[in-house]
Amino acid sequence: MNPEKVSEITPSEWEVMRIIWTKGPSHSRELIDLIQRKRDWTESTIKTLLGRLVKKGLLETNKVERKFVYSTTVGELDAMNLTSQQLFDHLCAMKKGQTLVNLIVHTNLTKNDVQKLLTVLQKKEQTAPDTIACDCLPNDEDCTTDNCECEEK
């Protein structure tokens, strides 16, 4: 896989990737048609996006009877995991829990998802620490929690 490159997927490029992840390997024509039903982009724009994704190594092409077939080189789930983790990596350690609560509240989940989440959490419960320090300041500087309104509300 190409983890570094995954972080460089831009919003527009995600749109393109999602189509190919879902549709499977496809010709540019098919992709352009599909994307144009969601986005008001010209053919040209989509071609550029495809080209950039190939250059980044996130898509690869195979010439099949004259036309290129575009396929992804990363799994969608892998990309989602990497991207979301990366986002979390630059957030205050102290508040990630709250953020997850918020995410879960606002995300539509199946019973199955909920079950899995419950299982993971129950396992985590045992080893969970009582507190987690804020990591927003340089190491040597202490996060005096008076200013740091990191606590719940």
Place this chain on the structure above:
Amino acid sequence: MNPEKVSEITPSEWEVMRIIWTKGPSHSRELIDLIQRKRDWTESTIKTLLGRLVKKGLLETNKVERKFVYSTTVGELDAMNLTSQQLFDHLCAMKKGQTLVNLIVHTNLTKNDVQKLLTVLQKKEQTAPDTIACDCLPNDEDCTTDNCECEEK
């Protein structure tokens, strides 16, 4: 608040915001010193970042005896929530659950966090649907799950 603007916080700007969120309202000197202990940025760079954040309305300044004091106009938790939700908004609906599992596994959480998450999930369990459709293709196009390897592995 200024939700639109929150989405425009760039990675470098997050770094700056985190310091101010944690430290509370501060003079530029103090901010520059703190940030330079984490990042190898020149004073100039940090000033630019501060200026841009003020322009975006994410920071505001108050002149106090000659110097400006920078304070945030958005809460850190609000920013974190908005940003993470925004990320989730452009991911495949079908796979968000898996992604949350992954996030939770890799995020350090306190017992308290775990408790809250468990509570929220238990509540969600009742109303959770059995399946959620993939929303990567235009509405009229069906996600034929043969290509769409959206299922668990």
Place this chain on the structure above:
DNA sequence: ATGTTTCGTCTACAATTGTCAACGTAAATG
């Protein structure tokens, strides 16, 4: 074989982002 469609590549251009240096002014110091 010749005009037309198709498709990939190249070029372009404005806006944003990461990084800075330089400038002007007000404050502090000698």
Place this chain on the structure above:
DNA sequence: CATTTACGTTGACAATTGTAGACGAAACAT
């Protein structure tokens, strides 16, 4: 008062992103 220091503002420049037109070669149609 003359000098140095501190700080906010401007301008700058390369790289990335969003968006798209133009070009060239191959494939198809007549």
